[in-house]
Amino acid sequence: MRISIVNPNSTRSMTEMIAQAARRIAALGTEICAYQNDDGPASIEGHVDGALAVPGLLRTLRVAEADGAEGHIIACFDDTGLDGARSILTGPVIGIGEAGARMASLVARRFSVVTTLSVSVPILEDNLVKAGLATSCASVLASEVPVLALEDDPEAAGRKIAETVERAIERDGAEAIVLGCAGMADLSATLSERYGIPVVDGVASAVKLIEGAVAIGLRTSKRGGYALPRPKTGGA
Template sequence: MTRIAIVNPNTTASMTATIAHAARLVASPTTEIVPVTSSMGPVSIEGYYDEAFALPGLLRAIGEAERDGAGAAVIACFDDTGLDAARAMVHVPVIGICEAALATAALIAKRFTVVTTLERSRVPIEELAQRYGMAGRAKIRAANIAVLSLEDPNSGARDRLRNEIVRAIAEDNAEAIVLGCAGMADLARILSLEFGLPVIDGVGAAVKQAEALVALGLSTSKRGAYAAPIAKPYSGALAGFAPA
């Protein structure tokens, strides 16, 4: 049995439940999905400022997941919040849902569009697309919706998401759509049927990639950038925790 920790780096438990459901839909029968809600940080992550406050809780959760026997971890935020720090800290594979989603989209489409939430969330994703070598293939759009409004059926958020997908197909000639927020994880299948093209959820993509790495016996390299840090005492939010 492979255990995969799905860490929601914000503190909204209802979003964790949505993420966990999406993960379990695609997980193999021999995979145990262990959802984790961060114990500290913002209620949602919508740009650089929120990311900074999410890091202590996220890193603590991933460290504890490895100690509890997780074979891999998924960071369920499309900003890939804390991804490099987490990979340097633990020895198990750590997957960011943005990187996973873009890699998956690249396998099935030449041009694709990421539809995310707010404008301040769009810019970090553009930088990630550049980092992952996808800037020439991926367009990034913001649907002008707050993350938590996705949970309110009366907010109109899902209609604005659909309208942005319509524009992406017409104006970007998108061959696939990537949902640029973990809070959208439950919408991929219905939107794919509705629009007649692949709609990719990063949570599901990350779970399958985590399973593949575990099956291949591959883990995070500890040479170069991800070399294991020297154990040292921490204060404040990470008091009592040191890298393995």
């Protein structure tokens, strides 16, 4: 089966990193096709970046579907454009934010999300409320490590993230951690071992959820919330 994973931003190094992370975990027989939204911003930090990314993201997803992808992953922890994507595609679609949270709730009663900057916290909180996952979420915490710092100074970044994980466990009672950024994927094994609790990576979770949904023949419902857009007549 072919699965598309779309980076809604235009930074090539991140697209490659995400593609590798997805391929590492994909099942035999799954072909991961990575796409990049060349019309998107360099990174997605907050509502405005997200909004600007969506039109290009939807175009990219249509290309992916035309290329034969049967399921789709939006590789941004904000789940940018998820409702729109579900409205135009017939295959199942997930964002890596929702994916990480859904997997965490299989192995823990309460999880915390550890993300990069505080500007993303309200967006992630709103997404969790909408998905019904807020009651299972102990907290959404920002490590204040910007996405690119993960590459520039991984040691300092790792220290700050570990401190945030510790706060989630000690203060908020987190029983599992969802790492809220594609760039943190490499840390999950180390952190899980150090703190003795599940540390969940969103990209890996999304690959497995979409592989599963496609395998059992699920397609996005076209009745109600994700109905196809009506054709336009006239206007701009």
